[in-house]
Amino acid sequence: xxxxxxxxxxxxxxxxxxxxxxxxxxxxxxxxxxxxxxxxxxxxxxxxxxxxxxxxxxxxxxxxxxxxxxxxxxxxxxxxxxxxxxxxxxxxxxxxxxxxxxxxxxxxxxxxxxxxxxxxxxxxxxxxxxxxxxxxxxxxxxxxxxxxxxxxxxxxxxxxxxxxxxxxxxxxxxxxxxxxxxxxxxxxxxxxxxxxxxxxxxxxxxxxxxxxxxxxxxxxxxxxxxxxxxxxxxxxxxxxxxxxxxxxxxxxxxxxxxxxxxxxxxxxxxxxxxxxxxxxxxxxxxxxxxxxxxxxxxxxxxxxxxxxxxxxxxxxxxxxxxxxxxxx
Amino acid sequence: xxxxxxxxxxxxxxxxxxxxxxxxxxxxxxxxxxxxxxxxxxxxxxxxxxxxxxxxxxxxxxxxxxxxxxxxxxxxxxxxxxxxxxxxxxxxxxxxxxxxxxxxxxxxxxxxxxxxxxxxxxxxxxxxxxxxxxxxxxxxxxxxxxxxxxxxxxxxxxxxxxxxxxxxxxxxxxxxxxxxxxxxxxxxxxxxxxxxxxxxxxxxxxxxxxxxxxxxxxxxxxxxxxxxxxxxxxxxxxxxxxxxxxxxxxxxxxxxxxxxxxxxxxxxxxxxxxxxxxxxxxxxxxxxxxxxxxxxxxxxxxxxxxxxxxxxxxxxxxxxxxxxxxxxxxxxxxxxxxxxxxxxx
Numbered sequence: 234x235x236x237x238x239x240x241x242x243x244x245x246x247x248x249x250x251x252x253x254x255x256x257x258x259x260x261x262x263x264x265x266x267x268x269x270x271x272x273x274x275x276x277x278x279x280x281x282x283x284x285x286x287x288x289x290x291x292x293x294x295x296x297x298x299x300x301x302x303x304x305x306x307x308x309x310x311x312x313x314x315x316x317x318x319x320x321x322x323x324x325x326x327x328x329x330x331x332x333x334x335x336x337x338x339x340x341x342x343x344x345x346x347x348x349x350x351x352x353x354x355x356x357x358x359x360x361x362x363x364x365x366x367x368x369x370x371x372x373x374x375x376x377x378x379x380x381x382x383x384x385x386x387x388x389x390x391x392x393x394x395x396x397x398x399x400x401x402x403x404x405x406x407x408x409x410x411x412x413x414x415x416x417x418x419x420x421x422x423x424x425x426x427x428x429x430x431x432x433x434x435x436x437x438x439x440x441x442x443x444x445x446x447x448x449x450x451x452x453x454x455x456x457x458x459x460x461x462x463x464x465x466x467x468x469x470x471x472x473x474x475x476x477x478x479x480x481x482x483x484x485x486x487x488x489x490x491x492x493x494x495x496x497x498x499x500x501x502x503x504x505x506x507x508x509x510x511x512x513x514x515x516x517x518x519x520x521x522x523x524x525x526x527x528x529x530x531x532x533x534x535x536x537x538x539x540x541x542x543x544x545x546x547x548x549x550x551x552x553x554x555x556x557x558x559x560x561x
Numbered sequence: 562x563x564x565x566x567x568x569x570x571x572x573x574x575x576x577x578x579x580x581x582x583x584x585x586x587x588x589x590x591x592x593x594x595x596x597x598x599x600x601x602x603x604x605x606x607x608x609x610x611x612x613x614x615x616x617x618x619x620x621x622x623x624x625x626x627x628x629x630x631x632x633x634x635x636x637x638x639x640x641x642x643x644x645x646x647x648x649x650x651x652x653x654x655x656x657x658x659x660x661x662x663x664x665x666x667x668x669x670x671x672x673x674x675x676x677x678x679x680x681x682x683x684x685x686x687x688x689x690x691x692x693x694x695x696x697x698x699x700x701x702x703x704x705x706x707x708x709x710x711x712x713x714x715x716x717x718x719x720x721x722x723x724x725x726x727x728x729x730x731x732x733x734x735x736x737x738x739x740x741x742x743x744x745x746x747x748x749x750x751x752x753x754x755x756x757x758x759x760x761x762x763x764x765x766x767x768x769x770x771x772x773x774x775x776x777x778x779x780x781x782x783x784x785x786x787x788x789x790x791x792x793x794x795x796x797x798x799x800x801x802x803x804x805x806x807x808x809x810x811x812x813x814x815x816x817x818x819x820x821x822x823x824x825x826x827x828x829x830x831x832x833x834x835x836x837x838x839x840x841x842x843x844x845x846x847x848x849x850x851x852x853x854x855x856x857x858x859x860x861x862x863x864x865x866x867x868x869x870x871x872x873x874x875x876x877x878x879x880x881x882x883x884x885x886x887x888x889x890x891x892x893x894x895x896x897x898x899x900x901x902x903x904x905x906x
Contacts, residue, residue: 542593545596
């Protein structure tokens with residue numbers, strides 16, 4: 234079936250679409266009441282976030298827009314120290330979209346939500362004129378345990394940086410799909426709960442965490458440096474990048490440090506807790522290749538400094554522009 | 562620390578100024594932090610080997626004008642989009658309704674031309690000896706498939722004439738020769754220049770180690786007219802004959818304008834008479850007028866001025882607000898100097 238403007242009318246077609254496509258897949262008590270807003274248990278410290286997802290193609294090796302829309306918001310909640318609980322989703326659907334495509338997206342979202350142990354409790358659907366595209370907004374709520382404070386302001390001199398796995402896979406997978414390049418690179422798109430909870434369960438003193446999405450590690454760490462006033466030192470040799478991604482970057486002139494990921498996070502932890510943190514992370518799903526990549530140093534320096542394989546030092550800037558492939 | 566770094570640090574001869582000509586070398590030098598490893602007596606300057614950086618404003622203005630024609634789509638590599646013309650950039654023209662499309666390969670033009678036969682697709686054909694064979698391949702495919710809506714606006718340049726120009730300025734003691742260009746042209750193409758000016762040329766790949774090895778070679782042979790090929794796995798003396806033949810079939814040498822330098826005799830390539838039907842009006846695009854008169858791109862391109870010496874660098878001119886091409890291109894010397902915090906390095 235093709236989506237028509239009638240599916241966005243708010244009338245019977247709209248309800249039918251929502252019932253058939255989304256409600257059946259996201260089924261849970263809060264959603265099943267189908268009221269104007271979901272009513273859920275609360276009265277704790279809340280974390281709230283929202284994000285919109287636009288990706289071409291909608292399905293790519295290692296993921297799809299649905300999995301992306303759940304993981305993106307779940308991971309943002311996790312980075313604030315929250316336990317993700319509830320998600321809302323808004324669909325902007327262009328006229329002409331195929332309901333089979335929407336079914337695949339909804340199934341993927343439901344499966345990812347189950348994996349991330351949260352419920353999709355409210356949603357919205359709008360149909361607009363266009364060429365059959367699909368865009369998704371998700372908003373998430375999570376509960377933050379009392380006493381847990383994370384963020385750039387908590388960074389301390391000597392903190393050690395851990396990265397949950399290799400850089401650049403999502404960016405390279407999407408670019409490969411767009412450019413019709415065949416390779417074995419798959420998006421890393423994943424919910425990061427297991428890795429994050431493993432750190433807390435092991436009693437690691439985590440100062441700050443960020444998921445390394447668009448803009449890449451370089452952009453995230455420059456934000457930490459700017460906000461904390463400390464310098465961030467990275468070891469080039471320690472940065473995990475797969476052979477395939479490295480080769481792909483070499484051809485296109487891309488830098489894994491500024492490439493986007495959808496299932497990686499960087500954590501700053503107390504130096505005494507590093508070995509515990511590393512073994513906890515490596516035993517968690519999606520974090521088996523976690524590595525120590527650098528540290529926070531004193532306020533007498535600034536910015537992000539990379540110690541190169543050759544023994545040189547260079548400043549790592551945040552991403553400027555779009556990171557376009559070079560031409561010769 | 563590697564032995565190569567130690568050898569360079571122990572250099573105790575007179576100060577030397579070495580030029581990397583290729584933009585990919587510029588990028589690798591920055592990414593490997595190579596300047597931080599060198600003693601003050603060895604200075605690296607970037608040369609005119611970034612194709613986007615040496616493109617004159619008349620060419621960009623012509624592209625912008627073409628993008629405004631209702632039946633025409635300008636197709637370009639991403640790097641060129643933000644380079645300022647005399648009044649605006651291609652990206653600015655696009656935002657104002659001009660028809661501009663970015664692609665990763667010139668061969669994408671074949672698909673576009675087939676999808677929309679009613680439109681004329683003009684490729685912004687900039688580049689050096691490396692990229693010219695791809696354009697030749699494109700035109701031959703277009704001929705085979707009888708696609709009549711493909712055009713090139715050419716601003717193709719060749720390396721030896723501009724390196725000759727740099728040699729005549731007498732400010733450089735040796736060249737890290739362009740690696741990709743050498744794959745096509747062969748390393749022997751630099752021998753006449755090396756002999757005439759008694760300068761060493763090292764042909765090298767792009768890893769940090771090979772660049773260090775090339776710098777050691779250049780220091781060692783300072784004052785000697787030698788060409789040393791450190792990239793023998795892909796560069797031969799005679800180069801890629803097939804690629805050279807493909808270029809010769811489609812193009813002939815012409816005079817070309819270089820941003821900030823002016824016209825250099827025989828330093829460009831234009832379409833041969835029998836391929837002129839593919840030309841989108843590339844003749845006479847020689848004028849070069851900086852959008853910002855204070856811009857010192859020209860001297861930076863020639864290695865006469867380090868990026869930090871330009872009055873606009875880092876203040877008015879940044880990667881987000883580029884005033885000149887050297888700050889736009891991911892192979893530009895100002896771009897890398899800004900990003901790596903080393904305008905004066």
